[in-house]
Amino acid sequence: MSTQGSVTGKVVVGIDGSEASTQATRWAARLAAQRELPLYIVHAYGLLGRYYGELPISSGVFEAVEDEAKTLVSAAAEAARAEAPGVEVEAVVIDEPPVTLLIKLSREARFVVLGASGLGGFAGMLAGSTAVGLAGHGECPVVIVRHREGQEQPPADGPVVVGVDGSPVSERAIAAAFEEASFRGAPLVAVHAWLDVEYESAFNRARVFFEGGPLQQDEERLLAERLAGWQEKYPDVAVERVLAKDRPKHELLERSATAQLVVVGSRGRGGVAGMLLGSTSQTLLHHAQCPVMIVRPGKNRD
Structure with missing residues (x-):
């Protein structure tokens, strides 16, 4: 043995x-x-x-x-x-x-x-x-x-999709996603959900009704800031920015239907303290239609 x-x-x-x-x-x-x-x-x-x-x-x-x-x-x-x-x-x-x-x-x-x-x-x-x-x-x-329902093999083409929420582990996920997209010669879709916490509240439901106001501008700025340095490091990677008025797991799960890889942090800024996996990463592990990369705090890609 x-x-x-x-x-x-x-x-x-x-x-x-x-x-x-x-x-x-x-x-x-x-x-x-x-x-x-x-x-x-x-x-x-x-x-x-x-x-x-x-x-x-x-x-x-x-x-x-x-x-x-x-x-x-x-x-x-x-x-x-x-x-x-x-x-x-x-x-x-x-x-x-x-x-x-x-x-x-x-x-x-x-x-x-x-x-x-x-x-x-x-x-x-x-x-x-x-x-x-x-x-x-x-x-x-x-x-x-993972693979698409009705297919026998995981997808080999499509973009790399990454969930962005501004948390430290999300930064690690962005780094991993840019690296994967560069090695694969694939475009990168960076998704920042408008309802970017993992619980419902009256405040979050109310935010959906604001279109193009200061709150949306803040979210757009957050996404741009999080991607800026990585776009300079990986100029070969074409990046699509997606600002979604939805919870992250819904948008990322939908994007997995056309992606070759989804990259997420183990738990985001909206997660409950002490949880090892947030609801977004849990949902993707069970239901995504392509391979899922989970990036955790710690060593990872230092």
């Missing part, structure tokens, strides 16, 4: 043998090729219970699980090399709980990539518990690979 090695600067992808994880592996391989980074494929099976009641699980059970795991990572490595020939691929099997292991790997990885739902996941295209747990705790950008 392979053991964990260094993942510094690598693209890490977690697999479980599901079709969603196969899609994530191929997506991660293309990302690694774009960035000229190694790809680290990991299957964590996390056998936490070594006993069944009073009886220990036999060694034969563990051997069978490890053999199956090795078969999974071998197939994933083959799929990755076929998708992105020339990319350096390492595939490992580790006996740790998936979320715990992936969070640990995220401390040194460049990106961690997962499928939207794995084996045992819920029907209806909802994100699995591993994806939600990692998105809430990962220390590097976490990508959950």
Whole structure:
């Protein structure tokens, strides 16, 4: 059985043998090729219970699980090399709980990539518990690979869309989105929602009725200021600014139908203190029609 090695600067992808994880592996391989980074494929099976009641699980059970795991990572490595020939691929099997292991790997990885739902996941295209747990705790950008309903593969064209709300983590999301758009040769759509807090109030509902007044001008200025320095750094990226009189999750979810990637901070300025994921990032994880990159405070892209 392979053991964990260094993942510094690598693209890490977690697999479980599901079709969603196969899609994530191929997506991660293309990302690694774009960035000229190694790809680290990991299957964590996390056998936490070594006993069944009073009886220990036999060694034969563990051997069978490890053999199956090795078969999974071998197939994933083959799929990755076929998708992105020339990319350096390492595939490992580790006996740790998936979320715990992936969070640990995220401390040194460049990106961690997962499928939207794995084996045992819920029907209806909802994100699995591993994806939600990692998105809430990962220390590097976490990508959950999603696709359009009725399609088998995630989209490979369209703009990169980023949610902008003026919070510190939103600044990190903007940086990540410009970088992604530049590497992909894609335009960037920067969305700043007019109702940019994640709860309803009489004040927010009233703001909808102001058209072109001081409040709207303030929001336009905020968006322009947040993008200015990045547009200078990435002059090759065509930027569309969108000021939406809506809650962020509604506008970003709609934009995901034509995007190749949506980038958001884990929680914005309207989030509830202490929450690891805001309602916008939660909604996108479960319902977006393209891959979603969650950027959290901390290391990320310093």
